[in-house]
Amino acid sequence: MAEIERESMEYDIVIVGAGPAGLSAAIRLKQLDADLSVVVLEKGSEVGAHILSGAVLDPCGLDALIPDWKAKGAPLNVPVKKDNFYLLGEGGKLRIPNFPMPPLMNNHGNYIVSMGNVCRWMAEQAEELGVEIFPGMACSELVYGDNGEVKGVVAGVFGLEADGTIGPDTEPGMELHGKYVFLSEGVRGSLSKEVIAKYDLAADSDVQKFGLGMKEIWEIDPAKHKEGTVTHTSGWPLGSNAGGGSFIYHLENNQVYVGFVVHLNYKNPHLFPYMEFQRFKHHPMVADLLEGGKRIAYGARAITEGGYQSMPKMTAPGVALLGCSVGMVNVPRIKGNHNAMLSGMAAAEAAHAAIGAGRSSDELTDYETEVRTGAIGQDLKKVRNVKPMWSRWGMVASLLGGGLDMWTNTFGFSLFGTIKHGKSDAESTEQAVKHQPIDYPKPDGKLSFDRLTNVAFSFTNHEESQPAHLKLTDENIPTSVNFPDFAGPSARYCPAGVYEFIGDGADRKFQINFQNCVHCKTCDIKDPSQNITWTVPQGGDGPNYPNM
Structure with a gap:
């Protein structure tokens, strides 16, 4: 041009x-x-x-x-009233008390908002x-x-x-x-x-690190709604497969934000972040909250997680x-x-x-x-070592070591110095033969949903006659490298179903359904061959989030 x-x-x-x-x-x-x-x-x-x-x-x-x-009417209407932290197992939960948390983790004075x-x-x-x-x-x-x-x-x-x-x-x-x-x-x-x-x-x-954040807005039973409540969880369903966790925020009008973050440095290319999110909603604590309610919006985007040393x-x-x-x-x-x-x-x-x-x-x-x-x-x-601790040594080490480090940083020093992140998220992806496929339950259409159904709730639209805004450096790499070596991870890491492999063997083709794209940029970050570049489509295209 x-x-x-x-x-x-x-x-x-x-x-x-x-x-x-x-x-x-x-x-x-x-x-x-x-x-x-x-x-x-x-x-x-x-x-x-x-x-x-x-x-x-x-x-x-x-x-x-x-x-x-406040006088000018900024839409900050729901002050945080209660903070909850839980470690989840498949069928249970463990409440982490607030008192050991460093002061910076306190949400007093903050607001639940639609940004x-x-x-x-x-x-x-x-x-x-x-x-x-x-x-x-x-x-x-x-x-x-x-x-x-x-x-x-x-x-x-x-x-x-x-x-x-x-x-x-x-x-x-x-x-x-x-x-x-x-x-x-x-x-x-x-x-x-x-x-x-x-x-x-x-x-x-240092290398920049990222997470994939997925979010739904739900209208729930008024009897279950607790305006101003903030809940965060770690643990199930991700376990040792990936870092990450969830958030559940009760805003006004009987609505809750239900979100799930997966750190994109996961090793197993069979991991399906979107389906981890859907599975999470079947945990008894979450299912009880959402049953009888309805999902009214969905979206996703990447999150920068590298922190101070990665700027x-x-x-x-x-x-x-x-x-x-x-x-x-x-x-x-x-x-x-x-x-x-x-x-x-x-x-x-x-x-x-x-x-x-x-x-x-x-x-x-x-x-x-x-x-x-x-x-x-x-x-x-103050928090620069929490993410690299999690990446290198896992969630428990991050909770204990990261908590200690945040406490000492409150007084102006760190026992750990500055920890490096190591590999990029793309480089962290290991070959499929090193990992077992993961069996995900089929969405039930009540608490959990397939991707294309949910994408409709992002109100995404792209003019189909324009050039695809997702560019491949080499059109052969998806079928010659990414599928045989990594089991075609783009079919899973994308939270909007943009990428799919069609056919078998020599007839296998890589299809880009760019019309579904919610502009999260995960493909640009996680593709193990770094073969996908996200660019802008024509103006006005993409999601049309109402209250995200």
Whole structure:
């Protein structure tokens, strides 16, 4: 598409992604200088359409950004009233008391929220300040300047032919140029991935680690609903097969968020994360809660889990990475939205100072310094060893050693230093001959559901005539390597049924049903051959999450 001539528009700051990081940056920029021109480009059909998070929100980011958020009607309506932690066996449970937990694990003062609705509200605040927000505008390319700096993005390409060529209905899109470009795409964004590779930003950081988070919204029997209750579990059904756990959050209107996270460094390629989630709901504790209720929404997305030691360099000439484009999730707290907001504010303040000094298109080093040494770095540094302990030594070691490490970090030191993660999640996948297949019960259609039925509850839609946004580096690898060596894991690790193998032997074919894609990016992360690249489809396509 590089040969196409496009119209261009000039802004002070171009922001890719209307999540908590991008919107916080936009709001903060306008708070600092109402005359700055700021644009936010969002690939979802509306702000919030692609936002999926647990979510129990630590309001510290919102407190710093909009101190009077309560008066302005922010949708933080359900304060956490009770915290529960359980270790599950197949038929039973063990309550872990709260008192041994490090103080940072306390959810007092936090809120059960729909981050999609929080972002919708934040977008309203941004627009009132004069920020231009364009939903349905996927950013498909970066625009580079003469000196190799990032100077903008290409957005709004529509109507390409199925083979990627220009057709009679093609709209070539526009170039949006900025003195600085902020990438707040969330986990494993395609432009962020390009920037990290081009400028070698991960050269001095540990490998990034990820989890797959799947979530359903249920309406349950009012007699069972306990608004403000937060429950987390570990153990069954994953056991020794994979790290991970669940969350159950009681919000308002007799609704609960039921979620399940599988760490993507699992070894057994036969593991089926989606079916682990469905099996989990048949545990007596969960089944009793959900029976008589109905599932009303479903979604999935990857989670950055590498933490402090895995954050790449965050700046390059003309560009800064925000929020989960860097990876700012506090894994034991299962929280990252507060850090995303704080990162957006820090980037905005660094860009405002730079523009005020007459600079543009250089590196915002003050932003990186603030992230690593300020509130975000302090939050993540305390818990940096929990995830690698879990990966290397298992759940029990993580609970005991990680708990001890978090306690000592409360007083400013660690007994363990900084533990390395080791292999990437793709490299962690072992050959199928080393593992036994796993027999999963068939979904019953009441508590558990097949993938395609559930995907319908993500309200996903893609224009079928466009090029597939999931690209293969080598079209032969799925059938020549991944199926014989790894039992075709893409047919299982995808939570939306995008990938399937059809036929047998020499007639076996690999099919990509990109219309099902919920933009979780798991394939880009977990494919053992690293043969799949996730890119953006045309704007507005993908899931349309209502209250995720």
